[in-house]
Structure formats: C-alpha cells, structure tokens
Amino acid sequence: MDIVYIRDLRLDAVIGIYDWERRIQQQINVNIEMGWDNRNAAQSDDIKDTLNYKEAAKLVKDLVDKSEFQLVEALAEHIAELLLDKMNIPWIKVSLGKPMAVTDSAEVGVIIERTRTTG
Numbered sequence: 001m002d003i004v005y006i007r008d009l010r011l012d013a014v015i016g017i018y019d020w021e022r023r024i025q026q027q028i029n030v031n032i033e034m035g036w037d038n039r040n041a042a043q044s045d046d047i048k049d050t051l052n053y054k055e056a057a058k059l060v061k062d063l064v065d066k067s068e069f070q071l072v073e074a075l076a077e078h079i080a081e082l083l084l085d086k087m088n089i090p091w092i093k094v095s096l097g098k099p100m101a102v103t104d105s106a107e108v109g110v111i112i113e114r115t116r117t118t119g
C-alpha cells in the first residue's frame, strides 16, 4: 500500500475542556497519512487517478472550522471517519496536536489509525 500524506496542516479550532478554551480559537497541527495505490496515477499521470491531497485538506479544514469538540480524541476520530468515507480510502492515520496546550512541551495530542469497515 502506498501513502498520500498531508504534513503539518495548521488550523485554528475551538477545542478543549477548559472555559477559556471554549472562548478562543487555538492552533492545531494535523498530520494525515492515507493508504492508496499510486500505480494508476503514476502510469496515467492524471489527477483523476490520484487520492487528491488538496481535496482531502479542504475537507479537513471545513470540518475543523465548524467543529467545537472538547477532546483531541473526538476531533481526530471525526477527521478519520470523514476521510475514510468521502475519499474512499482503506486506511488512515491521523495525528492531531495542540502546540499551545502544555507548558514546556512542543506539542501534545493523539495519533490514531483506522481502517474502513464497510463498502
């Protein structure tokens, strides 16, 4: 299985468990790896055979813009579900980090891996 990836997608989101976090937007960093067979696209040199990372990034940004989850776990899960469904991919790894959340750390967050169960 090949991988199409999006690295360091920096977005602003309402996310967190504390009152002050509910009142602001804070930066999140999203990294995504998506399973795809790239051989057809390599052969045809045609965007229609790709897993289009620009489309995937737009889906993620639109979801994050509308979201107001408390936990990074919840947002990561929804990103994974959305892309598995809309991009017709068999496997995804989503890492979601909050760079401002814990003093003296570069970033905290979660990494999840999911596979499509239906279709």
Ligand SMILES: Nc1nc2c(c(=O)[nH]1)N=C([C@H](O)[C@@H](O)CO)CN2
Pocket (backbone or CB within 6 Å): 015, 016, 017, 018, 021, 070, 071, 072, 073, 098, 100, 101, 102
């Ligand atoms: N496993 C998690 N731990 C924590 C989360 C989270 O979403 N998942 N969130 C917080 C707070 O919102 C924190 O980011 C604010 O500094 C704490 N722990």
